[in-house]
Amino acid sequence: xxxxxxxxxxxxxxAKHAGVSTSTASLxxxxxxxxxxxxxxxVLKSMRELGYVYDRIAANLRSQSSDTVGxxxxxxxxxxxxxxxxxxxxxxxxxxxTVLLGTTFDSVTKQDQLLSTMLEHRVxxxxxxxxxxxxxxxxxxxxEIDTPFVLAVRELPEVNSDYVGINYPEGAxxxxxxxxxxGHKRIAFLGGIRESSTWIxxxxxxxxxxTKAGLEVDESLMIDSAPTRExxxxxxxxxxxxPDPPTxxxxxxxxxxxxxxxxxxxxxxxxxxxxxxVGFDNVPVAEIYHPPLTTVSSFPQRMxxxxxxxxxxxxxxxxxxxxxxxxxxxxxxxxxx
Numbered sequence: 001x002x003x004x005x006x007x008x009x010x011x012x013x014x015a016k017h018a019g020v021s022t023s024t025a026s027l028x029x030x031x032x033x034x035x036x037x038x039x040x041x042x043v044l045k046s047m048r049e050l051g052y053v054y055d056r057i058a059a060n061l062r063s064q065s066s067d068t069v070g071x072x073x074x075x076x077x078x079x080x081x082x083x084x085x086x087x088x089x090x091x092x093x094x095x096x097x098t099v100l101l102g103t104t105f106d107s108v109t110k111q112d113q114l115l116s117t118m119l120e121h122r123v124x125x126x127x128x129x130x131x132x133x134x135x136x137x138x139x140x141x142x143x144e145i146d147t148p149f150v151l152a153v154r155e156l157p158e159v160n161s162d163y164v165g166i167n168y169p170e171g172a173x174x175x176x177x178x179x180x181x182x183g184h185k186r187i188a189f190l191g192g193i194r195e196s197s198t199w200i201x202x203x204x205x206x207x208x209x210x211t212k213a214g215l216e217v218d219e220s221l222m223i224d225s226a227p228t229r230e231x232x233x234x235x236x237x238x239x240x241x242x243p244d245p246p247t248x249x250x251x252x253x254x255x256x257x258x259x260x261x262x263x264x265x266x267x268x269x270x271x272x273x274x275x276x277x278v279g280f281d282n283v284p285v286a287e288i289y290h291p292p293l294t295t296v297s298s299f300p301q302r303m304x305x306x307x308x309x310x311x312x313x314x315x316x317x318x319x320x321x322x323x324x325x326x327x328x329x330x331x332x333x334x335x336x337x
Contacts, residue, residue, distance in 0.1 A: 087304025172205025191256030232259025
């Protein structure tokens with residue numbers, strides 16, 4: 001004999017089973033931090049025993065709000081973004097938000113797809129680390145959406161949004177000045193995508209430091225590449241073919257620097273001895289790399305927390321005043337320079 005179809009377990013049934021009010025059970029499924037640990041455990045136990053599944057989309061439609069936040073980054077394999085996400089998660093979990101993560105791999109098409117997906121799922125807010133070559137269409141779209149969002153790491157011109165980043169020109173200046181103080185006159189700038197705001201701002205600081213020191217700004221020593229270890233490897237091979245190669249290299253990021261140091265070793269050169277290297281970001285592995293990498297700290301965890309806190313303010317306060325938070329970089333000197 002065919003068994004009757006089992007009905008969907010309701011939140012009211014869960015509340016009755018756990019001996020709490022429906023409003024308390026509702027706060028627990030929405031990860032509200034105000035509920036005690038003991039009550040939370042009791043309700044979650046009832047959910048498991050009854051087979052309750054929270055219909056988050058339906059709840060969002062009923063309340064016209066969402067406790068889900070979308071995060072879109074460019075490269076999950078880049079340790080900088082891993083650290084950034086730790087900061088985001090730490091801040092958002094404190095206020096009870098659930099995070100949906102998307103990775104664009106620096107593709108405009110993928111970014112547009114992820115934006116559509118996040119908005120279709122009615123996320124309550126977005127943190128976007130834009131791809132290097134975001135289009136005018138993307139800018140127009142962001143200015144039209146009603147969902148609160150914050151830009152982080154990279155800025156987009158003409159986008160009406162809160163932003164969290166670091167003083168990239170100053171970071172480049174202190175990196176290049178460090179190399180100048182060590183006596184270097186031929187300093188290369190390797191890696192990164194020329195169209196991105198982060199490359200443009202680093203280039204600004206690089207040029208300013210050289211010019212102020214009375215050194216030549218040699219275009220042949222500026223080689224852009226994909227912001228990856230492989231990109232750094234390709235860039236250093238190119239610059240070493242220069243008739244007058246550099247004696248020091250400022251790298252767009254630590255990831256680029258790791259590729260650069262690998263390429264130097266492949267050419268029989270010792271990083272930190274034959275050629276000085278400075279990176280940018282201060283990812284955790286920089287300290288234990290061989291040799292330990294001199295780098296500019298961009299405080300990715302703090303950047304993530306600041307972006308998450310700004311978004312939370314924007315989600316709970318419709319009159320939130322737009323903010324632009326720029327962190328100050330710090331030079332961390334190690335054995336590579």
